[in-house]
Amino acid sequence: MTTAVENFGSERFSNRELSRLEFASRLLDLADDPSLPLLERCKFVAIYVEMLDEFFQVRVVSLEDKIAAGITIPSLDGLRPLDQLRAVRERVLTLTDRLEQIVNESLFPLLAESNIEIISYETLSEADRQFLGEYFIKHVHPVLTPLAVDPGHPFPQISNLSLNIAVTVTDPETRDERAARVKVPGSLPRFVPLANGSQWCLLEELIIANLSVLFPGMEIGHADLFRVTRNADLSLEEDEADDLLVALELELRRRRFGKALRVEIQRAMSPEFLALLIEQLELDADHVYVTDTPLGLGDLWQLCGLSRPELKLPKWTPVTPPRVLSDGRPQNIFELIRESDMIIHHPYESFADTIEEFIAQAADDPDVIGIKQTLYRTSGDSPIVASLIRAAGSGKQVVALVELKARFDEAANIEWAKRLEDAGVHVVYGVVGLKTHSKTALVLRREEDGIRRYAHVGTGNYNSKTARIYEDFSLLTDDDAITRDIGDLFNFLTGFSHHVAYRKLVVSPVTARSTIISLIDEQTALGSQGSITIKVNGLTDPKVIDALYRASQAGCSVALIVRTLCCLRPQVAGLSDNIKIRSVVGEFLEHSRVFIFGSLRSPDAKILMGSADLMERNLERRIEVLVPIEDSALRAPLIDSIERTLADDVNSWQLGADRRWRRIATIEGRSVHAELRQIAVASTK
Numbered sequence: 001m002t003t004a005v006e007n008f009g010s011e012r013f014s015n016r017e018l019s020r021l022e023f024a025s026r027l028l029d030l031a032d033d034p035s036l037p038l039l040e041r042c043k044f045v046a047i048y049v050e051m052l053d054e055f056f057q058v059r060v061v062s063l064e065d066k067i068a069a070g071i072t073i074p075s076l077d078g079l080r081p082l083d084q085l086r087a088v089r090e091r092v093l094t095l096t097d098r099l100e101q102i103v104n105e106s107l108f109p110l111l112a113e114s115n116i117e118i119i120s121y122e123t124l125s126e127a128d129r130q131f132l133g134e135y136f137i138k139h140v141h142p143v144l145t146p147l148a149v150d151p152g153h154p155f156p157q158i159s160n161l162s163l164n165i166a167v168t169v170t171d172p173e174t175r176d177e178r179a180a181r182v183k184v185p186g187s188l189p190r191f192v193p194l195a196n197g198s199q200w201c202l203l204e205e206l207i208i209a210n211l212s213v214l215f216p217g218m219e220i221g222h223a224d225l226f227r228v229t230r231n232a233d234l235s236l237e238e239d240e241a242d243d244l245l246v247a248l249e250l251e252l253r254r255r256r257f258g259k260a261l262r263v264e265i266q267r268a269m270s271p272e273f274l275a276l277l278i279e280q281l282e283l284d285a286d287h288v289y290v291t292d293t294p295l296g297l298g299d300l301w302q303l304c305g306l307s308r309p310e311l312k313l314p315k316w317t318p319v320t321p322p323r324v325l326s327d328g329r330p331q332n333i334f335e336l337i338r339e340s341d342m343i344i345h346h347p348y349e350s351f352a353d354t355i356e357e358f359i360a361q362a363a364d365d366p367d368v369i370g371i372k373q374t375l376y377r378t379s380g381d382s383p384i385v386a387s388l389i390r391a392a393g394s395g396k397q398v399v400a401l402v403e404l405k406a407r408f409d410e411a412a413n414i415e416w417a418k419r420l421e422d423a424g425v426h427v428v429y430g431v432v433g434l435k436t437h438s439k440t441a442l443v444l445r446r447e448e449d450g451i452r453r454y455a456h457v458g459t460g461n462y463n464s465k466t467a468r469i470y471e472d473f474s475l476l477t478d479d480d481a482i483t484r485d486i487g488d489l490f491n492f493l494t495g496f497s498h499h500v501a502y503r504k505l506v507v508s509p510v511t512a513r514s515t516i517i518s519l520i521d522e523q524t525a526l527g528s529q530g531s532i533t534i535k536v537n538g539l540t541d542p543k544v545i546d547a548l549y550r551a552s553q554a555g556c557s558v559a560l561i562v563r564t565l566c567c568l569r570p571q572v573a574g575l576s577d578n579i580k581i582r583s584v585v586g587e588f589l590e591h592s593r594v595f596i597f598g599s600l601r602s603p604d605a606k607i608l609m610g611s612a613d614l615m616e617r618n619l620e621r622r623i624e625v626l627v628p629i630e631d632s633a634l635r636a637p638l639i640d641s642i643e644r645t646l647a648d649d650v651n652s653w654q655l656g657a658d659r660r661w662r663r664i665a666t667i668e669g670r671s672v673h674a675e676l677r678q679i680a681v682a683s684t685k
Helices: 005-012 016-031 038-068 081-113 126-143 203-209 244-255 271-280 297-304 333-339 352-364 383-393 410-422 480-494 512-524 542-553 616-620 632-647 672-683
Strands: 147-149 163-170 177-184 191-193 199-202 219-230 260-266 288-291 342-346 368-375 397-402 426-428 439-447 450-458 470-477 506-508 531-536 557-562 579-584 593-597 606-610 622-628 652-655 661-663
Touching: 005 542, 016 038, 016 081, 016 661, 038 081, 038 219, 038 260, 038 297, 081 288, 081 297, 126 203, 163 203, 163 271, 177 203, 191 203, 191 297, 199 203, 219 271, 260 271, 333 352, 333 450, 333 470, 342 352, 342 632, 352 368, 352 383, 352 439, 352 450, 352 470, 368 383, 368 480, 383 397, 383 410, 397 410, 397 480, 410 426, 426 480, 439 480, 450 480, 450 606, 470 632, 480 622, 506 512, 506 616, 512 531, 512 542, 512 593, 512 616, 512 622, 531 632, 542 557, 542 579, 557 632, 579 632, 593 632, 606 632, 616 622, 632 672
Parallel strands: 260 288, 368 397, 397 426, 531 557, 557 579
Antiparallel strands: 147 177, 163 177, 163 219, 191 199, 219 260, 342 470, 368 439, 439 450, 450 470, 506 622, 531 593, 579 652, 593 606, 606 622, 652 661
């Protein structure tokens, strides 16, 4: 007899913040994996550091704010904000120690063996010091601005994520000691190459070695490095902003100097300056993180960009689906869609030759009269934005819904919005209180039988850069019900209409949660004959989690593929015996969201794909779109990808009942990324 889900209380959930740090741990697993090429391992260090920076800027600040407001309400897992913050610090300290061991004892020595040596300035020859001295005078010194700290010079503002040098200097005449701060310029390469081309010196060490140039006539004492992380979560009240774009620009300026959350230092920092730093930033010792590795190792991207193919995985070039080319020339994509809908799997299949080509042909086709598109995150050289600008210039009706509040892409999206508006594109900034996260485009084309609609629905952003490394699915369709639904959705987004009863689309926050739970319940009713397979980036919504628990208790088989956040506990006796959860982290970032209700190969299985993760924000506070995949030819690549993901034993981790992820042992050597690359190449032959 099964036990009611609610009887397990808060123990049935995992903590969201600690789950995020478990993903960070998986990144370090890859950085520590000797089977990976060396610069790939360095890449995962850079990704880890950037992820942890974002975690503090967005998630830790939320806990700090709750504590400051006196909020003691526990999260789903029963931890109060203060308990969560303490648990976060304990886990981050463990991760920091592990990072230090990986970098100092493994990666840096291996880099040196591979003629990429990070060399200490103290060990340089006189010739090398002269070479770097000339580089310093020519390229570094003009950019530096030392700032004194004394009664006449208040403690300077320390910008978010900047690397800084705390310097003590003494006047040889008066013997007065002073403190100063020198910001290491982020505009210059962090790793400075020596003339031999095989050694690099850290920029901060070069600056420290030449401090006498910055403080002429003074005696140089301590020179200590530190890095500050600040609150970067925007506090924007849309309903109080007369001009959302202007208000957001002001908030972005404030972000650089938000509340300090973390100070990273190296162990040699003088106690006196550390005390001053903590006092001036209004922090305490629990906000200090100490390491012996260089600070801000996200800058390892510079070394990852070196032309050393033998130290990297083979570069992957997405293939062009044979159907969209004839004699090496692009086909009319609208004719192809009229023949049959298309599923494209990125990055195995080219985003540029399919989705960007779809919008480019729409911009240039004289029979196209209108284009409507959502833009959440775009690349700096976005061909899609260029196509929309070109379309507007040719007299087409173009609507772009630009989500200004896409975190950490706000500044770029503001710039794109201005350029689009200047070109005559009708730019909409979304719906008050909701982020528009859906990836949808609609093309209106004049044809013999009237206006025909063509649409794109995707799981990934319209970003040509990330489309080369993010795994996503795209649907190109002229299905009448789907395209009409997308038209209705755009009317809601751009006007003052209410949501309609959509024909096929599943739209958040209207029907996404209820539809998904209903489909889970259908499989639950089948007991041991039921089957649920879901692939998402995050699973935190308690209502969906409880529905999955009920399915497990009924005997339903539940297979979940969750890349990062997961608050569901699998394999708990009496609660989730029939739930297995894995995470794939490797060469490509798993980003698609696919929902399969029923046996994978059953023609009766219901399949959805789209932009929505199973998180409260996606189901309640974002515009998301899921689309049913009904045609067997379109379902096949989704099912094949899921099956290969579940069989992967190279890039996979499994979540245990104890809330910890463990790497799956490699037995057959199956890599979903390698297999799908091979399939893509074979399709062109």
